[in-house]
Amino acid sequence: MSEHDFDIAIVGGGLVGASLALALAPHWRVALLERSPAPQPSHAEQDWDNRVYAISPGSQHFLRRIGGWPPVRPGWIRKMDVRGDGGGALGFDALDLAVDALAATVENRSLQASLWQALAGQVSILCPAQLQSVQFAGDAVSLQLADGVTVRARLAVAADGAQSWLREQAGIAFQRQPYQQRGVVANFHCERPHGDIARQWFRADGILAYLPLPGNRISIVWSTDDAQAEALLALSPAELAAKVAAAGGHALGALDVITPAAVFPLALGRAERVWAPRLALIGDAAHTIHPLAGQGVNLGFGDASVLADILNQAIGRDPGDAALLARYARSRAEDVLRMQTVCDGLQKLFSPQRPKLGLLRNLGLNLVDHAGPLKRLLMQQAFR
Numbered sequence: 001m002s003e004h005d006f007d008i009a010i011v012g013g014g015l016v017g018a019s020l021a022l023a024l025a026p027h028w029r030v031a032l033l034e035r036s037p038a039p040q041p042s043h044a045e046q047d048w049d050n051r052v053y054a055i056s057p058g059s060q061h062f063l064r065r066i067g068g069w070p071p072v073r074p075g076w077i078r079k080m081d082v083r084g085d086g087g088g089a090l091g092f093d094a095l096d097l098a099v100d101a102l103a104a105t106v107e108n109r110s111l112q113a114s115l116w117q118a119l120a121g122q123v124s125i126l127c128p129a130q131l132q133s134v135q136f137a138g139d140a141v142s143l144q145l146a147d148g149v150t151v152r153a154r155l156a157v158a159a160d161g162a163q164s165w166l167r168e169q170a171g172i173a174f175q176r177q178p179y180q181q182r183g184v185v186a187n188f189h190c191e192r193p194h195g196d197i198a199r200q201w202f203r204a205d206g207i208l209a210y211l212p213l214p215g216n217r218i219s220i221v222w223s224t225d226d227a228q229a230e231a232l233l234a235l236s237p238a239e240l241a242a243k244v245a246a247a248g249g250h251a252l253g254a255l256d257v258i259t260p261a262a263v264f265p266l267a268l269g270r271a272e273r274v275w276a277p278r279l280a281l282i283g284d285a286a287h288t289i290h291p292l293a294g295q296g297v298n299l300g301f302g303d304a305s306v307l308a309d310i311l312n313q314a315i316g317r318d319p320g321d322a323a324l325l326a327r328y329a330r331s332r333a334e335d336v337l338r339m340q341t342v343c344d345g346l347q348k349l350f351s352p353q354r355p356k357l358g359l360l361r362n363l364g365l366n367l368v369d370h371a372g373p374l375k376r377l378l379m380q381q382a383f384r
């Protein structure tokens with residue numbers, strides 16, 4: 001039995017939890033508890049993580065500020081080409097915003113490894129940690145691990161993902177509305193250069209996105225109904241590559257699978273509240289959204305950045321002070337609600353179950369494409 005005291009204990013060392021730990025490390029005694037083994041970066045030519053994210057300029061700025069950017073082999077999105085299911089088209093170009101790129105593409109594993117590397121020696125990492133129980137008391141929270149260690153802190157942060165154990169232990173309800181869709185992800189080598197263009201098709205059978213990776217490589221997310229997701233997973237690599245190439249109109253010529261397909265359930269999710277006495281929720285533990293705009297992890301970095309700023313301005317105070325946590329909740333509410341509403345609205349507008357909206361949605365894409373100021377406003381919001 002051993003006991004360790006900290007100011008802040010973060011449960012979950014994924015991208016969001018690790019970024020918060022790094023942002024807090026200069027000012028607080030921080031423990032990071034992660035149940036999986038430490039992430040290992042991979043530089044191997046054929047070894048690409050199939051969880052690839054579009055990281056917004058705002059998130060890149062936050063990560064650079066805390067010393068966690070850049071990861072190895074990032075890719076860049078300099079243009080976006082969005083196609084509707086009935087002739088609608090919408091294009092975005094970094095040049096219109098006078099920026100170099102609209103977003104970066106990174107592998108989950110390589111960004112996580114770069115954050116963990118930066119954390120070394122700055123915070124106490126308990127990994128792999130098997131949490132057994134938690135007690136919230138008036139002035140502290142105690143986390144008991146299976147190996148007999150107790151971690152005591154004045155604030156606990158749940159960064160343990162959509163199925164958050166800590167959120168559940170605290171009795172915070174999570175409203176989850178499944179989309180009856182799953183996200184199929186895989187990486188491919190492409191015959192023709194992608195030109196740093198992210199491509200997205202709103203199709204009758206779901207939403208297909210090609211994200212550019214370095215070299216002639218792309219990562220895809222195909223959000224589609226459960227039956228088609230199962231069917232895609234059952235295909236041989238050659239059949240999958242042919243199907244994905246055809247669904248994208250052979251825009252990049254023939255495709256070859258680099259990383260086999262994996263599948264994720266998709267749901268709109270929201271915790272009833274993002275704080276409770278001595279507890280804050282961040283990242284997917286607090287909210288989940290449809291991946292069509294590639295904003296899930298960016299919302300999580302927004303949580304980490306805001307919570308870190310609030311706590312780092314309160315050095316010397318109790319980090320579990322309810323007034324600080326309530327300020328965090330207020331500061332994030334609007335951004336999270338807006339992003340959830342936009343993504344949910346787009347998903348419903350382009351849902352295959354709503355064929356009657358076909359004309360309207362394609363007209364809408366074309367109208368936005370030709371409406372200079374509106375398009376600019378949209379770009380400023382989407383690529384912040």
Ligand SMILES: Cc1cc2nc3c(=O)[nH]c(=O)nc-3n(C[C@H](O)[C@H](O)[C@H](O)COP(=O)(O)OP(=O)(O)OC[C@H]3O[C@@H](n4cnc5c(N)ncnc54)[C@H](O)[C@@H]3O)c2cc1C
Pocket residue numbers: 011012013014015016017033034035036052053054055129131159160161162164165166183184185221264265266282283284285291293294295296297298299300
């Ligand atoms: C198909 C798909 C595509 C996506 N594409 C994008 C995209 O392009 N851009 C984007 O911004 N977002 C995207 N997202 C969303 C993104 O995956 C999530 O928003 C992001 O991973 C959330 O990060 P997180 O750190 O909050 O949670 P997670 O990544 O889930 O990390 C949680 C961590 O907590 C650990 N953990 C869990 N339970 C415990 C426990 N009991 N004790 C200790 N540790 C624990 C886990 O091992 C993990 O390391 C996509 C999602 C899906 C499903």
